[in-house]
Amino acid sequence: xxxxxxxxAWWAWALLLATAATRTTNPLLLGLALGVASFVxxxxxxxxxxxxxxxxxxxxxxxxxIRLVFETLFGSPLPGHVLVRLPxxxxxxxxxxxxxxxAVTAESLxxxxxxGLQLATLLICLGxxxxxxxxxxxxxxxxxxxxxxxxxxxxxxxxxxxLVLAGSRVRRARRLRGKSTSGLRGWVGSALxxxxxxxxxxxxxxxxxxxxxxxxxxPSSRTRARAASSALLIGMLAVAAAMYGLLAAGxxxxxxxxxxxxxxxxxxxxxxxxxxxxxxxxxxxDAWGAPEWLVVAAGLAAVLGMIGAxxxxxxxxxxxxxxxxxxxxxxxxxxxxxxxxxxxFLSTKRPASSRRIETGELIxxxx
Amino acid sequence: MIRFDHVSFRxxxxxxxxxxxxxxxxxxGELVLVIGRTGAGKSTLLRAINGLxxxxxxxxxxxxxxxxxxxxRHNPPRELADVVGYVGQNPLSGFVTDSVEEELAYxxxxxxLDPAVMRQRVEETLDLLGLSSLRDRPLVELSSGQxxxxxxxxxxxAGPRVLVLDEPTSALDPPAAEEVLAALTRLVHDLGLTxxxxxxxxxxxxxxxxxxxxxxxxxxxxxxxPASAMARAPVAPPxxxxxxxxxxxxxxxxxxxxxRAATSLKERLAGVAAPSPSVGRVGAVVARTRDLVVRYDDxxxxxxxDLEVAAGEVVALMGRNGAGKSTLLASLVGLLTPTRGQIxxxxxxxxxxxxxxxxxxxxxxxxxxxxxxxxxSVAEELTADGHGDTARxxxxxxxxxxxxxxxxxxxxxxxxxxxxxxxxLAAAPPLLLLDEPTRGLDxxxxxxxxxxxxxxxxxxxxxxxxxxxxxxxxxxxxxxxVLADGEVVADGRTADVVTASPAFAPQVAKIxxxxxxxxxxxxxxxxxxxxx
Numbered sequence: 001x002x003x004x005x006x007x008x009a010w011w012a013w014a015l016l017l018a019t020a021a022t023r024t025t026n027p028l029l030l031g032l033a034l035g036v037a038s039f040v041x042x043x044x045x046x047x048x049x050x051x052x053x054x055x056x057x058x059x060x061x062x063x064x065x066i067r068l069v070f071e072t073l074f075g076s077p078l079p080g081h082v083l084v085r086l087p088x089x090x091x092x093x094x095x096x097x098x099x100x101x102x103a104v105t106a107e108s109l110x111x112x113x114x115x116g117l118q119l120a121t122l123l124i125c126l127g128x129x130x131x132x133x134x135x136x137x138x139x140x141x142x143x144x145x146x147x148x149x150x151x152x153x154x155x156x157x158x159x160x161x162x163l164v165l166a167g168s169r170v171r172r173a174r175r176l177r178g179k180s181t182s183g184l185r186g187w188v189g190s191a192l193x194x195x196x197x198x199x200x201x202x203x204x205x206x207x208x209x210x211x212x213x214x215x216x217x218x219p220s221s222r223t224r225a226r227a228a229s230s231a232l233l234i235g236m237l238a239v240a241a242a243m244y245g246l247l248a249a250g251x252x253x254x255x256x257x258x259x260x261x262x263x264x265x266x267x268x269x270x271x272x273x274x275x276x277x278x279x280x281x282x283x284x285x286d287a288w289g290a291p292e293w294l295v296v297a298a299g300l301a302a303v304l305g306m307i308g309a310x311x312x313x314x315x316x317x318x319x320x321x322x323x324x325x326x327x328x329x330x331x332x333x334x335x336x337x338x339x340x341x342x343x344x345f346l347s348t349k350r351p352a353s354s355r356r357i358e359t360g361e362l363i364x365x366x367x
Numbered sequence: 368m369i370r371f372d373h374v375s376f377r378x379x380x381x382x383x384x385x386x387x388x389x390x391x392x393x394x395x396g397e398l399v400l401v402i403g404r405t406g407a408g409k410s411t412l413l414r415a416i417n418g419l420x421x422x423x424x425x426x427x428x429x430x431x432x433x434x435x436x437x438x439x440r441h442n443p444p445r446e447l448a449d450v451v452g453y454v455g456q457n458p459l460s461g462f463v464t465d466s467v468e469e470e471l472a473y474x475x476x477x478x479x480l481d482p483a484v485m486r487q488r489v490e491e492t493l494d495l496l497g498l499s500s501l502r503d504r505p506l507v508e509l510s511s512g513q514x515x516x517x518x519x520x521x522x523x524x525a526g527p528r529v530l531v532l533d534e535p536t537s538a539l540d541p542p543a544a545e546e547v548l549a550a551l552t553r554l555v556h557d558l559g560l561t562x563x564x565x566x567x568x569x570x571x572x573x574x575x576x577x578x579x580x581x582x583x584x585x586x587x588x589x590x591x592x593p594a595s596a597m598a599r600a601p602v603a604p605p606x607x608x609x610x611x612x613x614x615x616x617x618x619x620x621x622x623x624x625x626x627r628a629a630t631s632l633k634e635r636l637a638g639v640a641a642p643s644p645s646v647g648r649v650g651a652v653v654a655r656t657r658d659l660v661v662r663y664d665d666x667x668x669x670x671x672x673d674l675e676v677a678a679g680e681v682v683a684l685m686g687r688n689g690a691g692k693s694t695l696l697a698s699l700v701g702l703l704t705p706t707r708g709q710i711x712x713x714x715x716x717x718x719x720x721x722x723x724x725x726x727x728x729x730x731x732x733x734x735x736x737x738x739x740x741x742x743x744s745v746a747e748e749l750t751a752d753g754h755g756d757t758a759r760x761x762x763x764x765x766x767x768x769x770x771x772x773x774x775x776x777x778x779x780x781x782x783x784x785x786x787x788x789x790x791x792l793a794a795a796p797p798l799l800l801l802d803e804p805t806r807g808l809d810x811x812x813x814x815x816x817x818x819x820x821x822x823x824x825x826x827x828x829x830x831x832x833x834x835x836x837x838x839x840x841x842x843x844x845x846x847x848x849v850l851a852d853g854e855v856v857a858d859g860r861t862a863d864v865v866t867a868s869p870a871f872a873p874q875v876a877k878i879x880x881x882x883x884x885x886x887x888x889x890x891x892x893x894x895x896x897x898x899x
Contacts, residue, residue, distance in 0.1 A: 136465055154463070172702050173738030177752065177790070178726035189741055196776055197737075201460040207423055208461030212522060213448030213477035283472030283485045 004046075005343075007133030008141055009292035014129035016299030017340055020333075021121040023306040024317040025114040028327045030121045032337045033302070037121075037128040040344045049131030056127020060120030067116030072104050078322045080107035111321035141286055143271050151214070155205065159198065166197040216280075228274030231266055238263025291346060298342040305336015368529060368561045369393040369416055374430035375586070376411055376420060385411045387586035389430070393563065393578075395528070398555045400572055400593070401565040402600075403582030405809050406779035409565040410456075412582055413531050416563060417451035418444045435528055449478055451529045452522025456537075458514045459506070467509070467517055468493075468502045474525040485524075492520045495557075496550050511688050512543025516550055523554070530554065532564040536571055537806050540687050540835040541870050544571055551575070567809050570604030570838060570874055573597060574621035594618050602810035605838055605874040608887040612894070625878045632890075636882055639897045642862075642889040649845075650678030653798050653829040654699055654729075658708035661694050661853075668694040670853040671708065676829045678797065681820060683844035683861060684833040685871055691853040692833035693734065696800045699831070700731045712798055726752075730796040734803045736787030737776060745778070745786055746771035754793035761789035765815055780807030788816070798829045805836045817843045841865060841873035841885040861885070 014037070021033050041053050072086070076099060088101035139150040170193045171186075179189060209215075242260035309330035310317055316328035371391035377384040385408040393399055401409045414420035418439035421428045432439045435450045444453070452474075455461050464470045471492055475485045493499040496516045501509065506517065515535055522530065535551070536544035552575050554560045566572045573579070579596040581589045589596075597607045598618050606625050610618045613632045619625035654676045661669040669691045676682055684692045697703045698710055701717030710717060712728055720728070733739065742748040749758040749771075762769060766785035769778065775786060784804060791799065805813055820843050824830055834840060840847055840861060847864040849857040849871065857864045862883050865871045876885050884890050 134465075140469075151463070169733075169735065170738050172697070173733055173735075174741065175702065175722045175725070176700060176731050176733065177739055177741070178723045179741065193738065193740065201457075204455055204457060204460035205463070207419055207444075208453075208455055209463055210423055210444045211417055211419060211448060211451075211453040212463075212474040213445050213525065214463075216445045216448070216477055216479075280476050281479050281482060281485070283469065283476055283482065283489070285482070 003287065005133070005295060006141070006286040006288045006292045007138040008286075008288070009295040010132040010343075011129045011138055012296045013299035013340070013343060014125050014132065016296070017128070017302050018122050018125035020302040020306045020336065020340075021118060021125060023303075023310070024333070025118050026317055026319045026327045026333075027114060027117055028329055029306075029309075029317070029333050029337070030114075030117050032334065033121055033340075034124060036302075036337055036340050037125055039341060041128050041131050043344045045131040046134060049134070051131075053124075053127045053131035056123050056130065059127075060123040063123060064113070064116035064120045067112050067119070068109060071108055071112035074098070074100060075108055075112060077103055077105045078107040078111060080105040080322060080324075083109070107322045107324060110324055114319060114321065137286070140282070146271065146274075147280065155202075159202065162201060163194060163198050166201075167194045170194050170197070225274065228270050231270035231273065235263045235265070235267030235270055238266065294346055295343045298340050298346075301339035301342075302336045305333045305339070308332030308336065368395045368435060369563070370431070370433045371415070371588075372431040372433070374415065374428065374432055376408075376415060376426060376428045378424070378426040381426075384586050385426075386415070386582075386588070389586075389588045391580070391588065391590060393561060395561055396555065396559040397561055397577040398552070398575055399561070399563045399578050399580060400569075400576035401563060401580045401582065402567075402569065402596075403565075403809075404584060405567075405781035405807065405812060407582045407584055408586060409582050410533055412580070412588065413453070413533050413563060413565055415439070416529065416531050417447050417453045418442060419453065445477070448474060448522075448527075449525050450527055451531060452519075452525060452527040454515075454518045454522055454530070454532045454535065456533045458511075458518035461518060462506050462514075462521075465505055465507070466502075467498060467504055467506060470506060470517055470521045471524050474521060478525055488524045488526070492524050495523075495553065496520045497546070510543065512539050512546050515539065515543075515547050519547070519550065527560075529561045529563065532562070534566055534807070535564055536566060536568060538803075541837060543688065544568075544835075548572060548575060567807060568836075569597075569810075570606065573604060573607070574624075593620055602814070605887050606878065609875055609878060609890060612887060612891055622874055622877045625874075626880075629878050633879055633882060635897060636879065636884065636890065636893055639893045641883045642885070642893060649680055650827055652677050654710070654712045654831075656695075656698070656708065656710050659695075659698060659705055659710060660707040661691075661698055661703055662706045668853055669698070672850075672853070672855055674848065674855065674858075676798065676831055678827045678829050679824055680846055681824050681830045681832065681844045683840035683847045684831055684850065685835070685837075685840060685847060686850035686856075688835075690850040692850055693802055694853075695850070696731060696802055696831065696833055699798070699800060700729045701725050726794055726796070728796055729798045729800065730791035730794055731800040732784070732787050732791050732802060732804060734806075736783045739787045739790060740775040740783075743774060744771065745769055745773050745775055748775055748786060749789065749793075752790065752794065757795075758789045758793035761792050761819070762786060765789060765819060766812070781809065781812045784808065784816075785812070788819075792819070792823065795828075797827070798831070799823065801830070801832045801834075803834055804832060805834060805839050813839065837865060837871050837873045838886075840871070841876070842888075847871075 017033060017037060021030060024030065045053065082103045083106050085103050086101040088099065091098055091100065136154055139154055142150040167190065170190045174186070174190055179186070238259050242263055306317065309332040312332055313328060313330040316330040319325065319327040369391070371389045374386060374389040375384050376386040401412060403409050411420050414424060415428065415432050416434060420426060422443040434447060437447060437450060439447065462470055463473050468489060471489045472485055475488065493502055496519060498513070498516060498520060501513060506514065509517065519530070519532070535547055539547065548571065551562055555562055564572065573593055576593045579591050579593050581591065581596060583589065594617055597603050597620060606620065606622055607618060610625060610628070615628045619628055652675050656672050656674045659669050659672040660667070672695060684695065686692055694703065698705055699712060699717060701720055704718045715728070717725060717729060740748055742751055749755055749762065762785060765788060766782050769782050769786065775783065778786065804816065808816065817839070820830055832839070832844065844861045846859065847857070847861040848855055849864060849868070857867070862885055865873060865885065866876045866883060873885050875887060875890065884893065
């Protein structure tokens with residue numbers, strides 16, 4: 001297989017893996033999930049995706065470290081083996097729940113570490129999604145009715161790095177005039193030119209998009225487009241209300257469920273209606289075939305494995321920290337995660353380079 | 368193809384119209400060059416063609432503009448996208464997607480073309496503009512010449528009959544500019560496209576033009592043949608100036624035509640002593656780098672540069688886009704810390720100095736002069752550093768038409784440069800650095816710049832100019848340094864360096880090859896000497 005997989009498949013896979021990770025704090029299983037994500041990314045990432053993954057890995061490590069530091073300084077410790085006793089700051093009785101410093105137990109550190117590891121795994125799964133298929137490519141696959149939304153997000157995503165570049169340029173230029181670049185004055189002084197710069201380049205972009213036919217009024221009537229967007233809004237509101245009804249304890253699920261179904265029905269109809277009259281077409285749309293279904297299934301296997309593990313060996317998904325015990329290794333979860341590795345082998349890598357064959361080579365080969 | 372019927376245009380905030388009573392008819396398949404002073408209204412004229420003016424810019428347009436029979440009054444730019452392709456001044460800021468192939472397809476997607484047609488047109492356009500090896504590359508990683516070609520391709524795929532380009536080669540180094548112009552002429556010849564382009568660098572484009580539209584300061588537009596427009600123009604590219612000096616008829620517009628006419632001139636000049644190198648008195652060394660290495664992450668921008676710049680010298684720093692010119696300037700002014708090696712300006716290391724000390728030692732006019740501005744008006748800007756009087760005097764010389772009350776951001780490119788230069792020069796630093804100073808400058812502004820630079824060099828300022836403008840280098844530089852991949856590949860007298868490389872040779876040197884004459888004024892002096 002030489003074509004790249006549909007970006008939606010990769011995102012679904014990575015998000016399913018993340019969902020599996022939310023169901024456990026077992027460090028062995030989280031470690032396995034991390035291994036799966038890294039292995040697949042190593043084999044299948046897009047040419048520039050490695051950077052995104054690296055960023056998310058660092059972010060995950062940072063989150064874990066912060067979690068441990070906070071636990072050490074402010075956490076209310078689980079009783080147990082005291083590792084170190086920090087000088088503690090006495091607080092007034094009104095703040096009885098708080099503490100600063102004091103005894104640090106191995107148990108509380110381990111417990112915080114499990115929580116931090118879970119959060120880091122979620123972030124790294126998101127990083128995997130980013131490096132396997134760029135979010136821009138995902139946006140391209142949005143249905144026609146959501147096209148404007150997709151463009152807005154795309155433009156915003158390219159605007160942020162531009163702003164950072166302009167910022168560093170302007171700060172350098174301020175140094176050239178002997179102005180300070182630090183402190184509040186420095187920031188305010190360079191913020192204005194940066195924003196002006198950003199505004200100018202956005203106007204350039206808008207002019208370029210307009211000249212290239214963005215927003216052409218096709219045969220679709222304006223009333224129809226309006227009807228579609230209002231229907232989408234109503235549907236989304238209904239879904240949001242339904243979610244609240246379903247998740248908030250105390251409200252009857254009987255109201256929530258029909259609202260959810262009705263709301264998503266309206267939203268889907270709006271997307272169809274809006275997409276129908278859209279003039280624009282898609283260049284080389286990403287195909288969705290059997291390999292994509294397999295990739296999604298592999299992600300789903302990880303989630304099902306976790307659920308299965310919960311049934312087969314209750315308690316194995318959450319390793320207790322008091323007392324500290326060796327984490328269990330429930331077989332359904334391991335099998336599920338192993339199946340999530342499938343996308344790394346499922347399809348061949350993309351061709352390393354699409355080298356053109358020169359005429360001379362053909363002649364040479366013919367001889 | 369394009370008709371302007373008594374067209375006048377006035378911006379909402381302006382008191383006088385930018386275009387006045389323009390009457391034009393551009394037939395199918397012509398390459399039309401729009402010239403005029405900085406801020407004269409060239410861009411407005413171009414934008415009126417696809418309806419960006421007034422639909423996008425605001426303002427009032429009276430009269431009628433029609434393209435291929437479609438009136439821009441009733442058709443906003445998006446509805447004209449299949450007839451007119453418009454490429455703005457900065458291609459990078461107009462990109463919507465992030466890879467070459469998707470960018471080429473974007474306009475067609477908006478037009479709702481059939482996927483099979485899209486696929487075919489993308490392939491054709493990739494071949495036509497020589498982009499096929501770059502199809503998967505991210506747009507930000509391309510060189511400026513490649514970006515410009517992608518921008519052209521991205522409007523071309525919509526299948527327009529007219530291509531409108533605003534300064535397509537101004538920011539490009541000579542080889543990249545030639546790539547873009549070659550692509551454009553091919554479009555005119557092979558596809559019969561009508562191309563309308565505005566450009567300050569006449570020396571690059573006038574030879575390809577079928578007609579010249581001159582936008583006059585009052586807003587009137589004069590339509591002329593290139594040769595007669597050049598014969599009348601007060602300031603023209605060197606090839607034309609030389610032709611006028613030598614009295615050639617018909618006036619040659621290209622180096623090749625001029626070379627064929629130059630036989631007798633060469634004979635006359637052969638007997639004259641070659642122009643003495645324009646090196647003035649060179650004083651003590653002001654700046655020195657030793658084995659300077661600068662790296663950004665994994666990219667080596669400068670790989671061991673040894674350079675000395677002395678007081679009174681004007682050094683032209685040349686080389687491809689991305690060769691390390693801007694990095695060298697930034698290190699000399701202490702914005703970058705060298706990875707290895709040493710920099711000394713006046714015996715001090717610039718990256719160790721506080722910004723207030725640096726200002727008195729080195730002045731840099733950056734590529735985007737507007738970055739230097741921090742005030743609300745030009746007048747405030749000039750007094751902000753405490754050299755108000757000097758700065759005002761300098762600005763009056765460089766750009767006499769700048770209103771002190773104007774917001775710096777509202778100035779034209781050339782005026783911005785003049786204000787930035789006045790600010791930097793007013794501090795009288797012993798080392799002056801200019802990064803690409805002639806982008807967007809017309810010939811009169813350029814000659815005023817040259818005059819001021821010469822004067823400062825005479826009083827002992829060391830000047831380094833990073834530039835693609837070979838004519839500027841030939842005119843003002845005493846020494847030329849060529850960088851390639853972060854290394855110095857040539858360093859010597861301007862006359863020797865620029866004549867050695869076809870890419871960097873000024874037009875006069877190409878015409879009079881192998882004689883070592885670089886500029887029209889040198890030839891004029893030589894002829895006067897031989898007549899005596």
